[in-house]
Amino acid sequence: MSATLQNVVNKPYKHGFVTEIESDVAPKGLNEETIRLISTKKNEPEWLLEFRLKAYEQWLKMEEPKWSNVTYPKIDFQEISYYSAPKPKKKLASMDEVDPELLRTFEKLGVPMNERAALAGVAVDVIFDSVSVATTYKEKLAEVGIIFCSITEAVHTHPELVKQYLGSVVPVGDNYYAALNSAVFTDGSFCFIPKGIKCPMDLSTYFRINTEGSGQFERTLIVAEEGGAVSYLEGCTAPRFDTNQLHAAVVELVALDSADIKYSTVQNWYAGDESGVGGIYNFVTKRGLAKGRNSRISWTQVETGSAITWKYPSCVLQGDNSVGEFYSVAVTNNYQQADTGTKMVHIGKNTRSTIVSKGISAGHSSNSYRGLVRVSPTAADARNFSQCDSMLIGDQCSANTFPYIHVRNNSAKVEHEASTSKIGEDQLFYFAQRGIGSEEAVSMIINGFCKDVFQQLPMEFAVEATNLLGLKLEGSVG
Amino acid sequence: MIYQESKILLEVCGLCATVNGIEILKGINLTIRSGEIHAIMGTNGSGKSTFAKVLAGHTAYKITGGTVTFEGKNLLDLAPEERARTGIFLGFQYPIEIPGVANNQFLRLAYNTAQVQRNKDELDPLEFDDLVREKMKLLEINPDFLSRSVNENFSGGEKKRNEILQMALLDPKLAILDETDSGLDIDALRIVANGVNQLANKDNATILVTHYQRMLNYIVPDFVHVMESGRIVKTGGKELAFDLEKHGYDWVNIEQPAIAGT
Numbered sequence: 001m002s003a004t005l006q007n008v009v010n011k012p013y014k015h016g017f018v019t020e021i022e023s024d025v026a027p028k029g030l031n032e033e034t035i036r037l038i039s040t041k042k043n044e045p046e047w048l049l050e051f052r053l054k055a056y057e058q059w060l061k062m063e064e065p066k067w068s069n070v071t072y073p074k075i076d077f078q079e080i081s082y083y084s085a086p087k088p089k090k091k092l093a094s095m096d097e098v099d100p101e102l103l104r105t106f107e108k109l110g111v112p113m114n115e116r117a118a119l120a121g122v123a124v125d126v127i128f129d130s131v132s133v134a135t136t137y138k139e140k141l142a143e144v145g146i147i148f149c150s151i152t153e154a155v156h157t158h159p160e161l162v163k164q165y166l167g168s169v170v171p172v173g174d175n176y177y178a179a180l181n182s183a184v185f186t187d188g189s190f191c192f193i194p195k196g197i198k199c200p201m202d203l204s205t206y207f208r209i210n211t212e213g214s215g216q217f218e219r220t221l222i223v224a225e226e227g228g229a230v231s232y233l234e235g236c237t238a239p240r241f242d243t244n245q246l247h248a249a250v251v252e253l254v255a256l257d258s259a260d261i262k263y264s265t266v267q268n269w270y271a272g273d274e275s276g277v278g279g280i281y282n283f284v285t286k287r288g289l290a291k292g293r294n295s296r297i298s299w300t301q302v303e304t305g306s307a308i309t310w311k312y313p314s315c316v317l318q319g320d321n322s323v324g325e326f327y328s329v330a331v332t333n334n335y336q337q338a339d340t341g342t343k344m345v346h347i348g349k350n351t352r353s354t355i356v357s358k359g360i361s362a363g364h365s366s367n368s369y370r371g372l373v374r375v376s377p378t379a380a381d382a383r384n385f386s387q388c389d390s391m392l393i394g395d396q397c398s399a400n401t402f403p404y405i406h407v408r409n410n411s412a413k414v415e416h417e418a419s420t421s422k423i424g425e426d427q428l429f430y431f432a433q434r435g436i437g438s439e440e441a442v443s444m445i446i447n448g449f450c451k452d453v454f455q456q457l458p459m460e461f462a463v464e465a466t467n468l469l470g471l472k473l474e475g476s477v478g
Numbered sequence: 479m480i481y482q483e484s485k486i487l488l489e490v491c492g493l494c495a496t497v498n499g500i501e502i503l504k505g506i507n508l509t510i511r512s513g514e515i516h517a518i519m520g521t522n523g524s525g526k527s528t529f530a531k532v533l534a535g536h537t538a539y540k541i542t543g544g545t546v547t548f549e550g551k552n553l554l555d556l557a558p559e560e561r562a563r564t565g566i567f568l569g570f571q572y573p574i575e576i577p578g579v580a581n582n583q584f585l586r587l588a589y590n591t592a593q594v595q596r597n598k599d600e601l602d603p604l605e606f607d608d609l610v611r612e613k614m615k616l617l618e619i620n621p622d623f624l625s626r627s628v629n630e631n632f633s634g635g636e637k638k639r640n641e642i643l644q645m646a647l648l649d650p651k652l653a654i655l656d657e658t659d660s661g662l663d664i665d666a667l668r669i670v671a672n673g674v675n676q677l678a679n680k681d682n683a684t685i686l687v688t689h690y691q692r693m694l695n696y697i698v699p700d701f702v703h704v705m706e707s708g709r710i711v712k713t714g715g716k717e718l719a720f721d722l723e724k725h726g727y728d729w730v731n732i733e734q735p736a737i738a739g740t
Contacts, residue, residue, distance in 0.1 A: 421577060425537060430574040432558035433534050433567070434588035434644060435595070444587070448578025448627070 029078045032056065035183055038083045042152055042186075047163055051172065055182030058173035065176055068339040069368040069400060070308050072281060075246060082184045082217075109467045137201070146199055146230075147192040151219050154190035161192055165223050169252040169289045169316070177248040177310075178285040181217045185250070188219035193228035193259070202231045202458050218249040224259035226292065231262040233458060247306075249284045257292030257319065262300070264457055265313075266465055269305035276335025276364070279307025286313035287343075290322035290351075298325040299342065300456045302465045304472050307336060312370065314343035317351035317379075324353040327453040329465075331472050332365035332397070341371035341402075346379035346412070355386040358450050361397035362473060368400040375412040382412040391449050392422040393442070393473065421449075443470040479680065480700050484511040487652055487683050488533075488553075493544035494708075495532050502528045504708035505544065510652070513680040517694055517719060518687045520705035521727050526687045527571055529705070530656040534568040535561045548652070563595045565651030569641040569658050571687075576628035581640070584628045585610055589647045613646045617673050634661035642673045653677070654685045659693035671696030691723040704730050 027034075035056055039049040064075070095103075141148050147158060154162050172182040193199055224230055234251075247269070253261045263286075272279025282305075288297030299313035309332075315324025326342035344353035353373065361367040367390065375382045390399035401418050423445055431441035446469050447454070454462045488510040495503040502525050510516055520526045532539050533546065535558035546553040553561060576584065582603075589609075590600040601609065611621065617639050629637050638658055645653055655674065659667055674697055678684055686697060694702075694716065702718040703710045704727070712718065712730050721729065 426574050427576055429534075429536055429558060430570065430576070433562050433570075434584075434648070435559050435562040435591040436587055437559050440587070444579050444583070445576060448576075448580070451578070 028081045030056075030080070030082055030184070034082050038184060038186070041083060042155075044155060045159060047159075048155060051167065052183050055172035055179050056184075059176065059179035059183055062173070062176045062179060068310055068370070069366065069402075070310060070337040070339050072308055072337075075281070077180075080216075080246065083186065105471070108471055109464050111464065140200065144197050144200065145194040146197060147190065148203060149190055151185075151188045151190045151221060154221075158190075158192070161223065162190065162221065165221055165252070165254055166219075167252075169254060169287050170250050170285050175285060177283040178250050181219060181248045181250040181285070185217040185219035188221075188249070190220075191222040191230065191232065193222075193224040193230045195225040196227040197225075198228070199230040202233055216247055218247075220249070220251040221254075222252070222261055222263070223254045224256065224261050224295075226257045227259060228256070229260040231458065232264070233461065234263065234265045235267050245279075245281055247280055247282050247284070249282075249286075251284070251286040251313075253288035253297055255288065255290050255292060255295035255297055255319075255322075258294045259292060260296045260298075261288060262298045263288070263313070264461065265299075265301040265303070266457075266461065266468070267301070267303045267305050267309070268468065270307075271305050271336050272307040272334065274334050276307070279336070280305065281308045282306035282311065283308075284311035286311060287316065288314070288324070289316045289318060290324060290348075291318050292322070293319040293348070294321045295319050296323040296325070298323075298327075298456075300325075300327040300453065301329070301340075302453070302457070302468070303328070303330040303338060303340060304468060306338075309336075309338040309340050311340050312342055312372075314345070315353060316345045316347065317353065317382075318347045319351075320348040321350045321352075322348055323351070325456075326353075326355045326357070326371075327456045328357045329360070329450045329453045329469070330358070330367055330369075331360045331469060332362070332367045333472060334363040334365060336363075336365040336367075338366070339368045339370055341369045343372040344374070344384055346373075346375045346382035346384070348379060350381045351379055352382070353384045355384070355388070356452050357386075357388045358453055359388075359390045359399055360393065360446060360449070360469075360473070361390070361399050362393035364396045366398045366400070368402060370402040370404075372404040372406070373414055373416075374404075375407040375409050375414065377408045379409050380411050382409060384412075384414045386414075386416045387452075388416070388418045389449065390418075390420045391446070392420070439470075442473055446470070446473060479513050479515070479678075481511075481513040481680050484513045484680070486510070487512050487549060489545075489547040490533075491545045493529075493532070493546060494542045495528065495539045496542055497528070497539050501542070502539070502708055503532060506708070506710055508703065508710065510683050510685065512651075512683055514701065515678060515684045515686065515697060515699045517699035517702045517716075518685060518705055518710075519689065519691075519702060519719065519722060522689070524705040525708040526705045527656050528708075530568060530571075530654045530685070530687050533561075533654055534558060534566060562648075563591065567645050567648055567650035567653045569638075569645060569653065569655040571657040571660065573629045573632075573637040573641055575630045575632075577630050579628050580624070581626055581628050582607070582610065582624040585624075585644065585647060588644060592648050610643075610647065613643055616646065616676065617643055618669050619643060635663065635666035638662055638666065638670055639673075642670050646673060646677055649677070649682075651682050652685070653682065654687065656687045657689065658686070659688055659690065667693065668696060691719045694719045706730065 035052050039052060170178050173179050222232060253263060255261050269280040269282060290297045297315045303309050313326060317324050324344050330338045330340050332338045342355055355371055357369045359367040359369055369388045373384045388401045392399055399420060403416055405414055407414055428438050428441050447466055454465055457465055486509060490506050490508040493503055493506040506529060518526050541554055586606045593600050619639055658670060699716050702714050702716060704712040
């Protein structure tokens with residue numbers, strides 16, 4: 001790879017979030033005692049402890065999956081500490097104390113002014129009245145009967161709902177990391193949209209200011225009752241650093257008749273350094289159950305961080321006429337590895353699914369799309385369209401596509417398209433010859449490549465995501 | 479056109495260049511003044527396309543000797559995008575496809591970059607649209623062309639017209655057209671040549687790199703240079719092109735021992 005390309009793709013990660021966290025940490029290691037300790041610390045009801053113990057029991061019998069196209073040293077699960085009560089982070093007194101480098105990143109990303117302070121770890125009440133902003137949101141949501149809180153809180157305030165739906169989409173023994181999460185999850189979000197209610201706002205701004213302390217084993221549950229609709233946004237474009245290397249989250253979505261859940265993710269966890277040392281292992285199980293007739297589950301993800309990404313946001317299309325969507329941009333650079341895609345399981349009649357996946361690999365990275373389209377015998381007239389495009393930057397990286405298509409109904413229509421392209425020296429020279437420098441050229445090519453996915457993101461986020469890709473891939477050229 | 483008192487735009491002295499360690503250019507000498515049209519002819523592999531790319535700063539080539547001065551500045555010190563911004567335009571022999579990037583977006587960015595360089599105002603998409611449509615008429619280009627991806631699935635003729643459209647927008651001081659005539663049918667050749675002629679004036683200069691004489695029926699050069707084995711071996715007026723057409727490139731070798739430069 002030429003020096004120019006090297007420079008273009010080697011934009012260093014901006015550590016903005018290395019704040020000292022004092023915490024109440026449990027001894028390392030995982031056993032029944034640890035789980036009982038977590039449950040006791042969180043003052044949980046008996047049924048949840050049983051849920052955890054059952055998951056732990058299953059996990060003990062399971063093997064770490066080896067089928068994905070990623071390599072990493074064996075994880076010692078006894079070396080991890082499974083409970084640490086986060087104490088409030090040390091707050092900075094004002095924006096003046098914030099690392100100027102971080103402020104510059106916000107500037108480049110176009111993060112709204114009023115969110116920068118919170119993201120940078122400045123005590124929010126010093127800067128702006130976010131507490132009341134958050135409260136206003138909460139009140140507004142409560143007025144229409146929407147429940148939106150941490151899952152810990154929901155266990156106490158709405159135990160019947162949590163009990164009914166937790167583990168209903170991703171069973172405790174679903175896979176190795178889901179079982180681990182079910183046994184030891186510490187916190188996460190709970191969202192309930194009652195019958196006939198369209199959530200009046202994207203559940204994003206509020207959430208983005210309140211991401212602190214969600215922890216290593218995050219658990220999210222979103223339920224939309226008949227006719228309910230919600231657009232939920234996870235993560236943010238600002239870089240996130242965490243001392244925990246292993247992240248194993250579980251997200252479950254349930255959509256009843258005619259309900260609509262749109263779940264968007266922007267992931268920018270620490271990816272390790274230029275030589276591939278460090279970085280987060282992001283092993284996530286995300287699944288949506290389109291349970292009711294005419295329901296819809298839509299996943300949009302922009303994956304740019306983590307040393308290893310292993311996730312397949314999936315849709316189980318159980319209700320007749322239900323719709324599943326998956327729009328994904330996955331960027332890998334340096335020594336990052338991503339094995340990501342989706343599963344569309346068609347069970348109901350006339351179910352439809354769309355998959356649009358864009359993988360971009362640079363540096364020495366490896367980027368794989370892995371997707372399953374399964375049409376069950378019951379799924380008459382099921383339709384799927386899949387498009388998987390890969391782009392290579394430089395000649396040291398790799399891209400793979402692993403589509404699995406299982407069709408067991410004659411009336412199904414399944415289409416799969418795939419392409420691979422490369423940003424080459426010749427393209428950059430062509431831009432240069434028209435006076436356009438390599439940074440701008442790469443960003444223009446990448447944005448053109450990803451536009452089908454970006455247009456699925458909420459507006460302000462699409463802009464930030466566009467800038468984020470630029471930041472990940474541009475260098476100090478020019 | 480040769481003008482009295484025209485100034486020197488480009489001066490190439492003893493230029494040598496290699497690719498992957500193989501010497502392709504072996505001492506090129508060439509002087510180009512404003513207002514002039516030069517044709518560089520030669521067989522395949524004579525180094526004429528390499529010369530075009532080296533002037534534009536293609537990174538695959540390594541300069542091993544000689545100097546190139548453009549308007550008094552050392553051109554070899556400049557990155558490819560800087561050369562473009564100082565007014566050097568290369569019309570590509572094989573224009574590159576850029577999937578996903580709309581042609582109008584690309585053209586506007588290139589145009590605005592040039593505007594900034596000239597201390598002129600950048601155009602917004604609407605203003606630019608008016609300008610580009612006017613230029614497109616000159617080249618008889620279909621308007622749907624703007625919303626398509628840069629060069630993607632363009633026919634050979636469309637690609638070449640797109641190059642000349644870019645040239646018309648960027649208004650370079652020195653345009654180097656590398657085999658712009660190849661792959662063009664006679665109508666497209668006429669349109670492209672017409673475009674080039676309309677853009678030529680007393681302040682700019684054009685280098686036509688070509689294998690055949692036929693383009694020179696439409697664009698009349700002031701000088702014709704014959705390249706062989708990385709050198710200019712013969713220079714003459716427009717009649718030299720006719721001689722070449724008539725006798726073939728071997729004729730240069732038989733008639734004339736190799737001489738360097740102008």
